[in-house]
Amino acid sequence: MKTPDEEFFEISAVARLTGISSHVLRVWERRYGVVEPRRSDSKRRRYTLDDIQRLSLLKTLVDNGHAIGSIAKLDTDQLEERISNVLDARADIDFLENVAPTGVCRIATMGTKILQAVRSAADNTPALRIVGEFPSFREMGASLRPGSADLLIIERDTIFPEDIAELQEQVQSMKARRAILVYQFAQVDTIQPLDIKRITALRAPVESAEIQLACIADIQLALRSGRQEDPTPPPPETLRSTGPFPVRRYSDEQLVRIGRISSVVKCECPQHLANLLSSLVAFERYSEQCEDRNPDDARLHSYLHRTTAECRSLMESALSEVLTQEGIEL
Numbered sequence: 101m102k103t104p105d106e107e108f109f110e111i112s113a114v115a116r117l118t119g120i121s122s123h124v125l126r127v128w129e130r131r132y133g134v135v136e137p138r139r140s141d142s143k144r145r146r147y148t149l150d151d152i153q154r155l156s157l158l159k160t161l162v163d164n165g166h167a168i169g170s171i172a173k174l175d176t177d178q179l180e181e182r183i184s185n186v187l188d189a190r191a192d193i194d195f196l197e198n199v200a201p202t203g204v205c206r207i208a209t210m211g212t213k214i215l216q217a218v219r220s221a222a223d224n225t226p227a228l229r230i231v232g233e234f235p236s237f238r239e240m241g242a243s244l245r246p247g248s249a250d251l252l253i254i255e256r257d258t259i260f261p262e263d264i265a266e267l268q269e270q271v272q273s274m275k276a277r278r279a280i281l282v283y284q285f286a287q288v289d290t291i292q293p294l295d296i297k298r299i300t301a302l303r304a305p306v307e308s309a310e311i312q313l314a315c316i317a318d319i320q321l322a323l324r325s326g327r328q329e330d331p332t333p334p335p336p337e338t339l340r341s342t343g344p345f346p347v348r349r350y351s352d353e354q355l356v357r358i359g360r361i362s363s364v365v366k367c368e369c370p371q372h373l374a375n376l377l378s379s380l381v382a383f384e385r386y387s388e389q390c391e392d393r394n395p396d397d398a399r400l401h402s403y404l405h406r407t408t409a410e411c412r413s414l415m416e417s418a419l420s421e422v423l424t425q426e427g428i429e430l
Contacts, residue, residue, distance in 0.1 A: 108138070108146040118155045125155070132172035134158060150176075157183060164224075182425070205315050206248065208232045208274070210240055211255020213304070214282050218253055220308035221315065228315050237270050246275040251315060254279055255304075259286035267299060280315075282306055300379065302372060310372050345406065346413035349420065350377065358419070361428055370428060373419040380412040 115122045128134045135154055137145040147155075157179040161171050171179065207230050209218050215233060222228040231249055234240040252271055256263070259281070271279045279299045286301075302310065350358070358374040387404040423429075 107149060109148075109152065111137075111145045111147070114147045114152055114155065117152055118159050120155060120159050128158075128168060128172070132168055134168070134172050154179070204229055206231045206250045207253060207315065208234065208240060208244060208249035208251075208276075209253045209255075210234050210237060211253075211282070214253060214255045214306065214311075217306055217308040217311050221312035224308070225312050225315070228312070241273065244274065246273065249274060250277045252276045252279040253282065253311070255282050257284050259283045259301075261287075271299065280311070300376065303375070306372070307369075310369060345409045348381070348412070349416040350374075352378070352381070355381075358423070358428070369422045370419065370426060373415060373422060377412060377415055377419065380408055380415060384408045384412060 109117070111122050111125065114120070115125060118125075120128070129137070135147065135151045137147050137151060140146055154176055157176065158168065158171060161179065161182055162168055166182070171182065174182070204226075205228050207218065207222065207228060209215060209230065209232070212235065218230065222230050232240065232244050234243065252274060254267065267279070267281065277298070281299050281301045282304050283301060284304045355374045355378050359371045361370065384405060387401050387408060
């Protein structure tokens with residue numbers, strides 16, 4: 101029953117106030133039950149101010165990459181928390197753009213199925229810039245001079261052990277800092293060591309948010325190491341290690357458990373983050389145990405160990421946030 105101070109709005113007014121078209125609004129109501137408008141005596145939809153507030157929050161999140169089906173059942177407090185997280189992420193990206201303009205990550209892609217995800221990630225991240233899209237390495241090499249791309253995003257359906265050396269040579273020939281390999285089929289023992297070779301492996305399909313996260317982590321790693329757009333490592337005399345290493349927040353067993361849990365939920369971000377962390381942990385151990393031929397080797401490996409530990413700590417924070425948002429408890 102309408103109270104004396106309660107105000108109702110027709111669907112046309114709601115569309116103007118929220119930016120959601122009348123057609124889309126009806127679809128959201130029918131499929132997802134985002135709001136339950138009241139009806140006038142003539143059966144016309146009537147919306148309250150609370151309805152408009154909720155719809156505005158949903159529209160903001162959808163505009164920032166959230167699927168309506170994944171947020172439709174959240175209450176107002178949860179929607180506002182999601183938006184707060186989006187704003188925090190935007191602030192991190194703005195920081196990268198404003199304080200380190202040379203930290204813009206130049207991306208070159210090879211493949212077709214990953215294009216939309218990479219384009220979406222670049223559109224939503226000022227710190228990412230696509231410099232070329234190619235169907236093969238041959239065309240990439242013919243169009244881009246070495247050093248003109250910081251990050252290569254490579255699409256391959258299958259990966260065999262004999263393919264690894266070829267991929268590494270191609271990344272080196274382009275003088276790229278790192279590469280992301282998006283694959284569909286490969287043996288675990290073929291993929292796990294890839295991060296040691298400056299190649300991060302992601303199993304397809306991948307979403308734009310995952311590409312965005314991997315690229316931003318690469319930029320932050322470059323800024324922390326002082327390399328920025330220079331793909332060559334810093335001189336050994338500049339490498340220093342001070343202070344304690346970040347303590348691990350997730351054990352190997354927990355990462356395996358997260359991968360298994362996320363396989364039964366719609367969002368696969370926990371699984372992908374767990375895989376990224378497993379690769380970082382593997383390289384962290386490798387750099388700590390790598391044989392030192394001379395003092396310069398020792399300083400370099402100490403530097404790699406610390407940098408990887410710091411990157412791992414950053415990704416652990418991201419995983420913790422995803423687990424909280426998805427309601428996953430270990």
